[in-house]
Amino acid sequence: MSSLPPTENANEEIVGGTAKQMRFRNKNEMNWRVIRESIPYGAATTVAALGLSAVAQKRWPFYQRLTLPIKVSVILGSTIIGFFTASDIVAMKIDREFAQQFSVVRESEVETDASQGQINFTTAEGWKNAFVRFRYSAVAGLWATSMAVALGYNFRRTDITHAQKVINARMTAQLLALAGVMGVAGVSAMVDIKPMVKIDPYYERIVAGGSKPATS
Template identity: 30%
Template sequence: MKILTQEEEEVKGGLKGGAVGLCVSLGLSFVAQRYSQFYRNLTLPLKAFLVTSGATAACIISAERAGLNYERQKYGYYKPVIHHDPGRSALTVAKDFVSENRYSVVCGSWALAMVGSIAYTSRNKYLTVSQKVVQARMMAQALTIALILATAGLSMGDKRERKIPAGSYQWKEMVAAEERKMNKVSVK
């Protein structure tokens, strides 16, 4: 059995993700072609762009995840112990979730903004299809920029609130974990 390098693992993951993304994008394209008059009115290059964008995004995301999994398997994965305080407010929980998953939140909100803005602009019968697409893209872009600025503000606020630098006690947790491992091995 050959051990793959990180680059080979990323290529393998990227190819898998690209194939899945292409299948999903093509499937959605066929469904939209059948049921959406708006989609049928789009030009062929724009439809091809939408299909390849989905496949490309899935390829990149899958390759990145494969690379991270490779690193975690090779070097281990350290996840600090999170102490859940039942007295935390919903706002604090939401801020923590957004700061930990900021890229997923921004990408998901962009996709929702595109769908919502396309639905909103498609009701205007005085705009052409290309004008509707441009208007939808601009609305989604404005919302995404506002969301990026909000997440940046949240992350800056998180850094100001901390009295102790992040990770200052990580070495103690890591040493304690290694000592527990060594004690288990020496006891046996």
């Protein structure tokens, strides 16, 4: 006897295995769960945007000169960004939970090689590993830091407009970030980058048809 929940149409036939049938029958419930769990994040970003808007209205002349429709658009844009970012995260979490019902591998059984989590900065090999792991984060940090410093410097100037200050800061940050990307690309061409090794105890059983690995 099937344990699957009934469909809205009892005579409806679904082609596919158990997983496909369950997903089809539970799709509305899963979609509503995504919406329910994403609404608080959208509300939180709206409240934050309203608070920042109130502060900017009192302290930032540039924001004070903006028209009401533009300010409303900025706040609504924050709501949309918060809601849809959260919905993507929640949807991926629900997909993982659903897939785990039919998976022979559990997330706790797939581990990262512990030796790759340790970086020894006293050796050249350690610095190479640090570069490989943090190269993209370093470029992003370089852009953010240079943008903040350039904004701080340009907003102390009184001989240019606000728009010119933002443009100058953005161009400076872009130039330094581009230099960082070129540096990363150059070093990456000379460094042997090895991917992180995953230890999957079920790999041989699934791919090669071997038996389940013995547990200690």
